[in-house]
Amino acid sequence: MRCSQEASRIQDYISGELGREDRMMLESHLSGCEECKTCAETMLFFRSRLRDLFRVTAPVELRNRIATLSAGGGKS
Numbered sequence: 001m002r003c004s005q006e007a008s009r010i011q012d013y014i015s016g017e018l019g020r021e022d023r024m025m026l027e028s029h030l031s032g033c034e035e036c037k038t039c040a041e042t043m044l045f046f047r048s049r050l051r052d053l054f055r056v057t058a059p060v061e062l063r064n065r066i067a068t069l070s071a072g073g074g075k076s
Contacts, residue, residue, distance in 0.1 A: 003036055010040045
């Protein structure tokens with residue numbers, strides 16, 4: 001496989017959208033192609049960082065209220 005063919009499928013690979021055969025072919029390519037492997041690792045890094053940027057922590061008051069309701073100690 002040529003890198004241009006594989007590079008176009010890296011995003012599908014990362015998101016788990018490739019079928020078994022395509023995934024195995026891409027993994028085989030990544031094991032032997034440093035450029036595509038670096039591309040995949042970079043995409044994974046940025047995906048992780050973006051996920052972290054949008055992670056929100058609930059305010060303490062809300063977490064306490066949910067804990068109280070979950071324990072059966074409060075009314076809605």
